Amino acid sequence: MVISRLYYIFWVWYNFKKILNEVIYSYMDSFWEKFDSQKVFEKISDELLEEALFDNPNLINVILKYKNTVNRYDEVLREFLLNYSNSAEILLSHYEVKNNFQKDILCIPPSLTLDDKENILLDYLSSNDPNINYIKLILNMRNQKGFKITDKTRLKAKRVLSNETDKLLKISASMKYGVNVTFDSNELLSKNVSIDEDQTMHYVYSASYIKSNSDPYSLFLNFKDLFEYLDIENRISLVSNKRNLGTFERIIGLRSKDEYLKGIAFRIAESSSLAQIMGYSKVVEDLGKPLESLLSIIFMEVFPSKYSLPSNARFLVPTATSYLEKIRFLAPEFESALKQFKLYVEDKEIDFELLQISSAPSSIKDIPSLNRNKYIYLNEDNNISVNCSDLLFSDQTLLAYVEPFKEKKYGTFFNLLINEDVKFSSYESFLLPRLNYLLDNNVIHVDKSDSIIFNNPLRVLVLKDLYDNEVASFHHYPEKYQNEILKMAKEDLIYLENSLFSKPEQSYFNYYLNKSEFTNGLDLRNSYLHGTQASSKDEKEHEIAYFTYLKLVILAFLKIDDDLKIYSSISN
Known part of the structure; x- marks a missing residue:
């Protein structure tokens, strides 16, 4: 056995370059597995491995699977990775990519420092043809012990992604889809939904139906009954659901393991719900009931009169002219409303003095339900x-x-x-x-x-x-x-x-409001709270952010309505 091993080592050493040139690709793993387990690397010099990698750079993908070999050629592999054009993709695949199929775990050379890794990513972003999927991974990656980047690198990724996306849109002939929302006084049905041959969803709602049912609670419930923000079990229907991903969507592309899934179904729901609330806002405003005022009535009058929410419940959004101001007024009121409901569930009263002392923001997952086994x-x-x-x-x-x-x-x-x-x-x-x-x-x-x-x-x-x-x-x-x-x-x-929001709903709110759960979260709450949002000149961007925030408030109030209704039914 010893003779056999020694002979094998000598044979590999003597024929190293010839073996690598002639071995069939499908047997390459077997060769390197034996190279590692038999410790052949003890007889192969750094120079020989450098030459092998120079002749066939793709060998790096196999070599990095074997820990002993990586440790032996630590410095050689570090130098190679610092100059290899695909090193960024190797690092991102190892640290960030969510694999749906079992893959070999790579061993990164110990001498490759955090700065080395970040420089590899910066070089990749500066290269002539970076892959848009890997750029997204850099932008959305979550800093961890062995792999982290600075905000400057993340900003560069954001700018490169914008440029590459613009280039792609100019030459792309990929699948298109759209949404069209109309409020028509002549529409006989309360709602009519169709899709045309261009994959555009058409939602037509009866303006006459809305006007004839214009009490505040009916106008509020239209978000469930007409726009279907909630399903038959009063679950939020807009959440990302892995079952809505097609087979093709599940297996193609690269995704960070900490990324919120956004398939075509989610994007359509996102576009539809935004168009619905923006159009509906104008309809109810014409009725003399702006959405902010309507939500105040729901929280402060309807919930206390229909259910058991205390009469001192408060939700008042000051009037503002710009969308930037509107968000800054809306965000703290939304947070206050959630805290008020939490206090009511816990104490059956809303003590505003206690609310003021508890200054820390409430996590979405910590908002309880009035009902057991929710x-x-x-x-x-x-x-x-x-x-x-x-x-x-x-x-x-x-x-x-x-x-x-x-x-x-x-x-x-x-x-x-x-x-x-x-x-x-x-x-x-x-x-x-x-x-x-x-x-x-x-x-x-x-x-x-x-x-x-x-x-x-x-x-x-x-x-x-x-x-x-x-x-x-x-x-x-x-x-x-x-x-x-x-x-x-x-x-x-x-x-x-027991919680007010289900786990998929908690993830949905976290995606929009913060980055606590997802690296690609929109972080609306923190960006507007800390003044890091888009420029005040970007009014259209603030308008979309405002209606997105307003949609979250409406969804939360619909969930509170459901919780109060269940509690009232059980109590009675």
Whole structure:
């Protein structure tokens, strides 16, 4: 064994360059794995490795997988990375990219300092053809122990991204989509939604319907009933949802592991909701009820009269002329309203003296609910709940494709079972382990006629809701479902939590308001609070920021309305 190892080392040393030139690419990993494990590097000089990397720079992607080799050639690899055109992409892929598939972990040379890494990124940003995806990663990266950048580098990334995006738009023929919102007095339906051949969404709302239902609460509820800011369970429908990403969107492009996902569905919802609130603002203003005044009435009059919110609740936004001023007046009132609701949940009263003493801002996740068991979540640590959900609802499962229903393209096993009488014997043997898993965990059974049947349809429907939306609202389910949900919680398939906003909703607010959770967050709260927002001359940008902020206030008030309504119903 010793002779064999010594002979191998001698053979590699003697033929090193020839081996690297002739080894087939698919065997390159095997060669370097043995090079590392057999410590062949003890006999290969720095100069030989430098020559090998000069002849074939792509070797670096393989070499960095092997820790012993990296440590041996630490300085050589550092010098190489400082001058290699793709070093920035290697560093970003290692530290920042969220991998959907298992990839080898790279070993970065220990001698490569933080300054070295930042200089590599700066050189990349100054290069002739930087990749727009990697520029975004630099802009949105979160500083960490082994990889951080200064604000100057981040600003340079922002400017380079702007230039590269402009160039791309001039030559791009990529997919286009648009939104058009109209309020029409002649429209017979309260709302009419269509999409044209240019992929433009057209929303037409009846101005007559709005005017004939112009009491403050009805005008407020239009954000739910007409614009569908909330869904049937009063979850915010505008949030980013990984289930709304197409297969293509899931696998292409680079994303930071700390980035808020923004697929096409999210961008359309973002554009639509913004156009809706901007158009609706003019409609209600014509009715003599500006949105800021309407929200004051909702919080200070409607909530106390309809529910149990204390009558001293306060939400008053001073009048302002510019959008910059409007945001600066709106932001602290919004924060105050959330704090007031938090005090009410905790103490059943709003003590403004206590509110003033508690000067620290309240985190969105810390706003409690009046109601126990507010939200339902899938227990991601329970393999049974996760695996069964994937087998039932994933569009990647082969259980949906079985004769004689293949041509109908149901997509998921769940859709197939609720539409067809599926026979167990129709499945080929290689799919039986998946079916047996569902059988063993009492999700399905096979009846006397060989048909596959759900054991507990209520439980399956709850799991589907969680799979599709990442969260479900306990109190919006009928009682028989609630009883089943409590059983599922005892079995640790799911868990329940109490908060005003669900986890996806908390992430949505954090994306817009701060950078506490996401590196690509818009940070509206902090930028306007600390005066680091866009120039006061950029009125259009401030207008968009203002209506975005206003949308967040409306969403929060809709969630408070839902919470108060549930609490009132249970109390009565």
